[in-house]
Amino acid sequence: MGSLVLEALSKRYGSSTAVERVDLEVTQGEMVALLGPSGCGKTTTLRMVAGFIPPTAGRVIIGGQDVTHTPPYARDTGMVFQSYALFPHMSVAQNVAFGLEMRKVGRAERDARVMEALRLVRLDHLADRLPRQLSGGQQQRVALARALVVNPAVFLLDEPLSNLDAKLRGEVRMEIRALQQRLGLTTLIVTHDQEEALTMADRLVVMERGRVRQVGTAEELYEHPADPFVAGFVGRCNLIPGRLEAADAFRAESGALLHCDSGAAPGPAPTGAALLALRPERIGLAPDPAGRARITAVTYLGAQTEYHVEQDGTALLVARPTAPLGDPLRRLAVGDAVVLSWDAAAARLLPAE
Amino acid sequence: MLLPAPRTLLFRTAIGAAFLLMLAPVAMVMVISVFRQEIVSFPPPGLTLEWYVNAWARQEFARGFVTSLQVALLATAIGVPLGTAAALALQRSAIRGKGALNTLLLGPLAVPGVVAGTALYMFYLRAEFWLDRDLTATLEGLVAAHVLLTIPWTVRLVSASLQGLDRAAEEAAANLGARPLTVFRRVTLPMLRPGIVAAALFSFIQSFENLELTLLLVGPGRTTLPVAMLSYLEFRIDPTLAAVATVQIVLVAGLMLITDRFVKLSRVV
C-alpha cells in the first residue's frame, strides 16, 4: 500500500493538450474520483498512472517512488478496465491467478489467494467458467478480484460501472466502496457520473479540457464551487448571468434584481460580468396571486417535486420536497403565480467564464 | 498510445527479417536493371539504360502488360460480385451443406495452379469439340479461368467482413421502412465496402501475377505478362526482364499509392 502523487503531470499530442499540469495527492487508503465530461483528460491521467501512456512532462510517484519511467508491468497498480478486459481464453480462476503468476507466487499460495479473492466478490462457485459464460455483473466482479488479488499499491478504476444496468450499478458501487474501505486501498477512480463520484469518493477532482478545475470533498464542491463549470457539473445549479449592483443585489441580464450576499464566498466579489449560482433545492416557493413568478412546468418525482419557474424573463429550476396532500403547494399548476425566496448566503457569486 | 509491445531484440529482428525477405528480391531486380553486362555479376562493369530501351522495343511486354491488366480487371469485375453473392448466401441464408459449399468455393485455392491449368485446358478442348466453339486461347476462356482465382479470395474476405458486421444497423434500416433490397444497397453494401475492396485487390493481384494456371491457356496475340517474361528467359539472358519488372514495380507502387489516397489500404486488409 502507498500514496499516489501526481506532479504537474501533462500530456500533449502534437499541438493539442490532453492533460495540462495536473497536481494531485491521494493519501494512503483514500479514494479519489476524477470527474468530468468525456474528453476532459481524466482517462488519460489514469492511464499515465498505470503507465500505458508516457507523460510529456511531470512525475508520477507511487509510495514515495518515482515511477514516471517505469513500465506498466513493474508499477504495482491494480486496474479495473471499463470493458473489464478479461482474458477470454482463460477461466475465471486463471484470470485471477494471472497477476500472482507474474509475481511468481507459489502454486499453493496462489490457489488459496485466488479462492479468497473470488470469495470476496462472491464468485468462488464460478471459478472454472470462461468469461463469456458470465453475466456483465459477474464479469465486473472477476475484473475486481483480478485487480485486487495482487494487493496493488494503487487501485485504479476506469469507469468501472458504466456497462452495468442502473440497479446493479447502485449495488456494485456500495460493494466497491466497502471493499476499498475494508482493505484500505489507495484508489483512483475515473467517472463521468457525478452521483457515482459523490457517493464513492472521499475527494473529487473535477476536470475539464485537460485541466483540474477544483479538488475537494463532495460537500466542498457542492457548497463552494470554484467556478460555474464545477457548479454546473456537481449537482444541478441555476446559473444566472448578470452583474453585481450592490453588496446584496444582483442585476440579471433579463433585468430582474435578485438578492444575494457577496461576502459569503471567500475572496473579493467579482466586479463586472458575473454569474449568480443558486441550487434548485435552496429556493423556497409559495403560491401568491400577486407573485411576479409564473410556473411553466411541474414535474412530480416522488420524494421531490420540481418546478420550472420564470421571473422577469429569467428561467429558474426549483426543487422542493413533495408537500403532503392538502398542502397548497400540491395544487400548484402551470400558469400559477408564485413568490420565490432564498437565503442571501445560498446565492453564490461566480466569475463569468 | 504506449503499448506493452515486446521490444526485444528477437522481436525486432524477426520484423526486420520479414521485411527484408519480402523486399530484398524486389529491390535487387530494380538494381540489376541498370547493369551494363548481359550476364549479371557483381560488381557491375558499368551502368546503362539500354535494357529499358530494349524492353520498350519488345512488343510482347507492353502487350503482355495490357493483356494481364485486361484479364485481371475483367476477372475481378466478374468474380467479386459472384463471390460476394455467394458469401452472403453462405453467411446469411439457412441453406444446408454450408460447410461443403464453402469448401467447394475455396477449392480453387487448394488445387495447384499447374494441375488446375492442365485440367482446365484438357476440359476446354473437350468442350470445344462439343460446342464447336473456341475456348482455349480466347479472352473468354482466359478470363473464366481467372475468375476461378478470384472467387475463393472474395468468399474468404467478404465472409470475414460479414461475420464482423453489426446487424443492428440493417434492422434499423428495415425498421425505418426499407425493403430488403434497399437495406442491402443502402446499408449492408456500404458497410461491407472494406471487405469488398480487399477482395477486389486480392483478386486483381491473384489474376495479374498468375503464371501456372495461365501457361496453357494463353493464345496467339494474347499472352499475359508473367508468361511473356518466362518465355523471354529461354532465349535471352540480359537484364531486359529486370527492366520490364522495374517498370511494372513502379507502375504497381504508383497504383497502390493512388488507391491508398481513396481507400486506406491499412484499414482494408
Add this chain to the structure above:
Amino acid sequence: MTTTRRAALTGSAAALASLTAGLPGLARAQSKQVVVGTWGGDYGELLRQNIDQPLVVPQGIEVLQDIAVADPRKTKLLAERQARRGTYDIACLSDTDMHMVAAQNVFEPLEMGKLKRGSAILPALAKPYAVPHIYSALVLLYNPSKVTTPPTGFADMWDPKYRGRVGFSDILYSTNTFSAAMAGGGSFSDYEPAKKKLMEMRSLDARIYPSNEALAGALKSEEVWLTPMWLARGFMWQKAGIPVKHVVPKEGAYAIVFEAAIPKNSRNKDNAYTYLDAMLQPSAQAAFADRMGYLPTVKDAPLPAAIAQQISLSEAEQERLRAPDYDYLLKSHSEILDFWNKQFKA
C-alpha cells in the same frame, strides 16, 4: 450525390465495355491471318523483324505470334490433335520435338507444289512434314584459358583433372545423355553406355544448372570450363563476353535443326505456306545466322565471311555430324528422362 454516383457507374460501365471491346475482334478464323507458335526472345523478335514485317505483312497477311517455351506448345499440339480447329498455322519446334509430335499424326504432309522455295532446301535437312529453318551442331564448349590442351571429344570431359569443372544444362538432358553415350562407346541408336558414364560423371562432381542461362553464368564466372552445347549458343555467348571455344567431338555428334510445320487443323493453310516460303528466304536466313549464329538451311543464303568462319563447319567436321535417330529417341525418351532425374541427379 446520386448524379455523381450514377455518373461514376456509367463511367465504369464504359470502361468495362472498352476493356472487352477490340480484342475478341481478333477472331482467328479470318483468312488474312497466320498464327505462328514460336519461342520468344531473340527468335520471335528475329522472325518479326526479318520475316513478318518485310516479307509476310506486305502480302496482306497479319501475323500473330504465340510465344511460349517449347514444352507447352508441344503439349498443345498433342492435346489439340483431335480438335477441329487448332491454335497454330505454323508450329516451330526443334527437330527431335517435331519428330515426336509428327509421329502423333499432327502435321500436314508438305505439298511441295505449294512451297515455292522447297527446291532450295539442303537435301540432308529435308523432311516430309516440316521445313528446316535454321540449324546448328552439337559441340563441346571449353574455356581456352583453363583447358589448355584443346579437347578433341566428349570423352575429355571425364578427365579427372576437370573434376567439378564440367557443367550441364538440365533442360538439355537428352543431349547430355547422348554425349555420355558417345563417350562410353555408344551410338546414335544406343544410349545404354551413357548410364555408366553418367554415374562416373556424378562421382566427378559434375555441376548441373537449371537453364542454359544459369550455365552461361557459370561459364562466365569460370566456375565450370566444359559443357556440351549447341555451336550457335557458343557463338552468342562469345559475343556476350563469355570465354569459350568449341570443338566438334571426334566421336561424332548430331545437328539440331529448328523446323516449322503446318498442323492438320490449321485454319489458314495457304497463308501458312506463304509463311514457310518467307522463312526460307535468303535474307531471313542470313539475319538469323548473323544474330544468333545458326546456319542457313538453304543453298543460296549468303553469309558474311566473318560470321561464316565462326559458325560454319569444315568438311571434316561435317563428316562427324549426323541426324539423331528420332525413332530411337521417341521410344527411349521417357527412360532417358527418368534416368537423368532419378539416378544421375538424385
Add this chain to the structure above:
Amino acid sequence: MAALVLPAGLLVVMLLVAPMALLARISLNRFSPTELMVEATTAENYWRAVQDPYYQQVLGTTLGVALGCTVLALALGFPAAYWLARMESRWKSLATILVLFPLLVGNVVRSAGWMALLGNEGAINAALMGAGITGGPLPLLYNGGAVVVGIVAVVLPYMILTLAAVIEGIPRQAEEAAANLGGRPMTVFRRVVLPLALPGVVAGSVLVFILCMNAYATPVLLGGPQFKMMAPAVYDQFVRGNNWPFGAALAFILLAVTLVLTVVGSTLLGRRYRAA
C-alpha cells in the same frame, strides 16, 4: 438468398470440379511412348507413384519444405503482423503497401532477384569475397535453402495480412490488463496475444501450407536441377514427358496429401484452441 450461391458455385463446378473429374479419368489411363495415352481403367499410375522411391523422396522433400516454410513464415510473420496491427501512425498505410506489393510482382521476377542476390556472382558472394571473409563463392543458390528462403518470402505477405486481421480484433485492453498485472511484454505476448490470435494462426498456416505444397516457379528457378518438389514434377510429367496419366496421378496424390494434412493440422490446432 440461398440462390445467390448458385452462380459462383456453378462456375466452380464447371471450371474446377468438371476439369478435375476429367483429370481423374485420365489418371486411370495408360501411357505409351508412341501413342501417348491409351484408354484403360487401371490404378497402376498411382501404384507406381506410391512405390517409386524417387517420388517418395520428392513428396518427402515437398512436405519438409512446406512444413519448414510454414513454421518460418509464422515465426517471422507473427511479430511483423503484430507490429502492423498495433501501428497507429500514418506510416501504417505505407507499411501495409510494403507488405502487399511484393505480391503483385510475380514469382518469376522475385526469383530473378534472389538469383542476383544468392548466385556465385551475386551481391552477397561479391560482398563476402570483397570483404575478404570468404575466399571463394559460397554455394547459396540452387539448393533447398534457397528454395525455403524464396518460398518464405513469397508466402510471408499472406501470413502477415491474415494474422494482422485477427490481431486487430484482439482488444488492446486485454494486453494492458496483463501488463498491469505485472506481465512483461514477452509474457503478455505469449500468454495473451498468441492464444487469442490462434484462429489467425490456424487460418494463416493452412493457407501458407497449401501455397508451399503447390509452389512451382520458386523451386524450379531457385532449387536447381537436383532439387525437386511435387508441382514441378507434375508439370514435368505433363509437359516434358507427355505422360498425362502419370502426371494426373501425381497431381491427385499431391492434392490428397495436402488436404489430409490441412484437415488434420487445423483440427488439432483448433482443438487446442477450444481447450485453452
